[in-house]
Amino acid sequence: MLTILFRTIVIYIILLVVMRLMGKRQIGELEISDLVTTFLLSEIASLPITDTNIPVAFAIIPMIVLLTFEVSSSWFLSRFPILKKFLSPLPATLIFDGKINRREMLHSRISLDELIGELRQNGISDISEVKYAILEQNGKITVIQKAECKPISAEQLNIEVCDNGIDHIVISDGCVNKHGLEILGMTYEELENILNSQKLKKSDIYLMLIDDSKKVKIFKKEKN
Amino acid sequence: MRSFIITAFLFLLMLCIIFFNMQYVRKSADYIIDCVSDSSFEKDAKEAVKDLENFWNDNISKISLSVGYKEIDRMSELIIDLKAYVAVGNLCEINRTRDLIAETASDISRLEKFHLENMF
Structure with missing residues (x-):
């Protein structure tokens, strides 16, 4: 167990240094520490699953070590941003x-x-x-x-534009999405009124969207 | 902050488990080495092998928590071999197997120590 613990620490630090020296192009969307953790975690997790000669403890220890490094590094970086330049290259x-x-x-x-x-x-x-x-x-x-x-914006042309916000799912495949209703600040009765005004039942609707300006879009189920 | 505290707790718990397990494995390995190196082994080999086998069977589940199955299987095989050699009285093989058991036990113990050899 002790050997596994120290090996994980050594490999993590070496990988971190290697990735840092490789530069920004190898990183992709993740931070260096995130990338190293992702690399190692996927390998560590798969080994004891496929190889029954490896005790599960040999995977649990590195996972806990990596979790500790990942959480503590993000915690320290958020409090001491100066440390970030050691881990991530500057823009x-x-x-x-x-x-x-x-x-x-x-x-x-x-x-x-x-x-x-x-x-x-x-x-x-x-x-x-x-x-x-x-x-x-x-x-x-x-x-x-x-x-x-830069392209000319509506603001530069002094044109008023209507901002409808984003669409929220209210009914999905005949089922009411309570979360969508909550975001829109609508009640179940209000939804029923909209459906009644359009002479529709919930079960007839495949998708119902309402945007922030309360504009309703309904996609009915296709009848076979 | 909550995830940081949970992680720190998990890490400390893991360190405690590693520490106590390390002590346990090292003590067990020392016991096995003493058992096969002891001069009493020559006097009553059958009794000594029985003690060793009982000790190993009682502790195998705890030791295998942190020791690889390769070492565990090797030790189990060597103890079975030693038992067979003692039964037929093959002194040459008994001594060779005792040495191999001692070596395997010191390997198990070494893996639970901070050694550069283990790192690389």
């Missing part, structure tokens, strides 16, 4: 005011093809339109266009 500005920062590109090991591809994915074909392109801590590239290249 890197790859393009500033339409100019590519070659030093940061080399440092972050991002190729021009990758950068241009990311810009294309953001709907930008001309680098000179970019105010900032920042490689974030999770490995994603945030692209911010120059003000003159």
Whole structure:
């Protein structure tokens, strides 16, 4: 048990250092510590399931150690943000005011093809339109266009737009979704009134959505 | 905060279990080594093997909580072998099996110690 405990700690620290040195591109959407924990947990959990020669305790100990590291690291990082720079690389500005920062590109090991591809994915074909392109801590590239290249908003045109909010599911496959009604602040009777006004029964409805402005959308069940 | 406290509690509980289990396994391994190295073994081998077998059968479930099945199976096999050699009186094999049992017991004990050998 003691050997397993120390081995888990050693491997966790080594993996953390390796992933930190690999840079942002290998991380994906997760934090480095999250990624290391996910890697290790999936392997640890599967071993005693498939190999009956391994006692379950050999998987429980590393799992508890990883849980402790994960919870304590996020706890400490939320209280002492300065520690974050040791675990996660700082954001890197790859393009500033339409100019590519070659030093940061080399440092972050991002190729021009990758950068241009990311810009294309953001709907930008001309680098000179970019105010900032920042490689974030999770490995994603945030692209911010120059003000003159940004699409015109309704606010800039002084046009009033109706914000209907989001749709909430009220009836799903004939069943009332109480949570949806609670969010909308509606009662069961109000729902019944809407259904009666449209001469519908709950059982006839496949999906009923109501948005924040109380606009109702109903999709009836198809009759076979 | 609640998850942090629960995790800290689980971790401390695990450390306690590891500590007590480590002591237990090391004591058991020491007992086995003493048992097979003892000079009384030569005087009454049958009785000594019976004691060893009883001790092993009584403690196997607790020891196997933290010791791998490979070591557990090896020790069980060696004790059965020793019992058979004692029954037929094969002195050469008895001594060889006693040494192997002592070595397996020290391996079990080593795994419950902080050793660089265990780490890498």
